[in-house]
Amino acid sequence: MTRWLLPAAVLAVLIALPHGLKSYGIYLLSLWAVYAMAAMGLNLTLGYAGQVSLAQAAFLGIGAYVSALLTVNGVSFWLALPLAGLVCFAVGILLGFPALRVQHHYLAFVTLGFNALVFLVLRNEEWLTGGTYGVEGIPRPSLLGLPTQSPIGFYYLSLGFLVVLSFALYALLRSPWGRAFAALRENPTRAESLGVDIRAYTLLAFAIGSGVGGLAGAFYAPLVEFIDPTPFDLGTSLALLLMVVVGGSGYFAGPFLGAALVMLLPEWLRFSESLYLLLYALLVMVLMATCPSGLLGLWAQARERLSRRRPPPPVLETRT
């Protein structure tokens, strides 16, 4: 029971937080919720299954465009949302195939190429995506008759979905699938010799992570109400990767913390005016150099050091 106390307290703070904020602050909170969803998907692919991906922004984009194009044409957001996830799930399976042949930085370049390809399609296929003019007038949905036009209404909708998604991914990672993803990350050769179908789990890791990215995109479109290809370029994929790594890759809460830090740090540093991006870059570099396992990795190490001060467990006795 006690392990749920901290998440419940954080949720209570997140529910109360917008009441002291202006519209821009609430917009940033909603954006945090959307990026946290996308980073959760990447954390599954990268942090739990060990498959490098620099294409999460592409899935955020595909999900956003699927949602936007459907809802501006009168389709309900509640139908567009699962469709966005399903389209990205299917495309994610295709992106997973190169991962069966190449790994690490080679895979990073394959996924990077995919992100560039999606960006070019979004920019050049004007008949479908509106090209650089984008898609405007994206409606915000209503839930059980309650509109979400107001910043606070949409924030609560995004937060609610983030909670539901978190429970679903938590259940997935606690299931035998989660353990198989970890085995795939840590030692695929051994995993295969134990009967883990590394081909199926690699494809699933990409597909699920990409599908979650698509769901995040479906929320991104009505949040900003106008989309063009710019927010879905490689820079955003790198920012999402930074969120996962800074928070703690392979830690469930990593994306929440990472998304908050990566998004809010530039805002907090605005007091330094033109120097804020320079300071931001320096802080990120110092953070990564001092704690490469991310903030939650640092926390885990501190806890481990504390527990080592306790008496060690009994050593293995030997029989003669």
Add this chain to the structure above:
Amino acid sequence: MTALLQVEGLARSFGAIKAVDGVSFEVGAGEVVGLIGPNGSGKSTLFNCILGQIGPSAGQVTFEGQQITRRSPLALNRLGIGRTFQMLQVFPRLSVRDNLIVAGQEHEGRLFGRLLAPPDAGLGAAADEMLEQFRLSHVAHQAAGDCSFGQQKLLDIAMAFMTGPRLVLLDEPAGGVNPNMLGDLHALLRRLNADRRTTFVVIEHNMEFVMRLCDRVLVLAQGRILAEGTPEQVRANPAVIEAYLGD
């Protein structure tokens, strides 16, 4: 005794070097067979050819009468063949108990059914029993990477048994293990052989360990079978002494 594993004319070359050169042997059900030989004699390459890690240049492998040459490690595992590696191969960030569960979970139900299975995949009791047998219960919830080398070695071997294999190929199970623990390991493998009728093929450099453990020993030198027999016969064979000690 019916042959569980049959290896016929297996060969593997790396360029001009013949690592395995036409090796043939049989292993009967329930047997414990040792595979020894000097460094570079081709033992690990032979294992890897049998287990689908590398494709042989020639020859064939049969398990329970079924042709398994060039089958993937995954397919061989599903058929009931387990293995351990020369180097430690555990999942360091998973707990010791989770290492055992993941070693057995893929044999329960279907892929999509496992998504809805309980977190321990119904293998909690089996994992606890294995922990007890291998005397690892006190580190069950510790990350495998934080355990001592000896504990990881025991875990590595225990994982191979979670799938209920009929044949297990052990690559240097005694390598790096504290001499005080070798007696335990020997007793454990013998008990698994007796209780579960598991057949073993064991590569080992520790002569005392392999001679005590095995019913029959094959000696490999320069990729070929040099001698074969009971431990006593092999120990007394002049060709084997020559291969090990040289001129």
